[in-house]
Amino acid sequence: MNDAAARIYAAIAAIPQGRVASYGAIAARAGLPGRARLVGRLLGEVPDGMELPWYRVLRSSGHIAMPPGSRGFREQSRRLRAEGVEVKNGRVPLSRFGLDADLDHELWGPPLQ
Secondary structure, eight states: OOOHHHHHHHHTTTOOOOOEEEEHHHHHHTTTTOHHHHHHHHTOOOTTTOOOOOGGEEEEBBBBOOTTTSSHHHHHHHHHHTTTTBBBBTBOOOOHBBHHHHHHHHOOOOOOO
């Protein structure tokens, strides 16, 4: 495994339960800004035996990247909900469940409803 892959897998593994991150945020945290597609590719190539919370990685809009209604879509939704993450129409509100939601809340206050 090369260094970039190891850093990306480490960033995914570090997403805490009940939180999500976008492909781009994972790339940035791994020191590879602008490499969101690499994150997606590597998620499809996880080495055998490596357990990652793959379901916590979403599009930058908060949407699940898999086709709606697919087995993967349903599994990702189920796993996120089991951790208390709100999933509505295949989308998670990043302002509440994103990795940086607490920082945003501290700086700007609660999100407007």
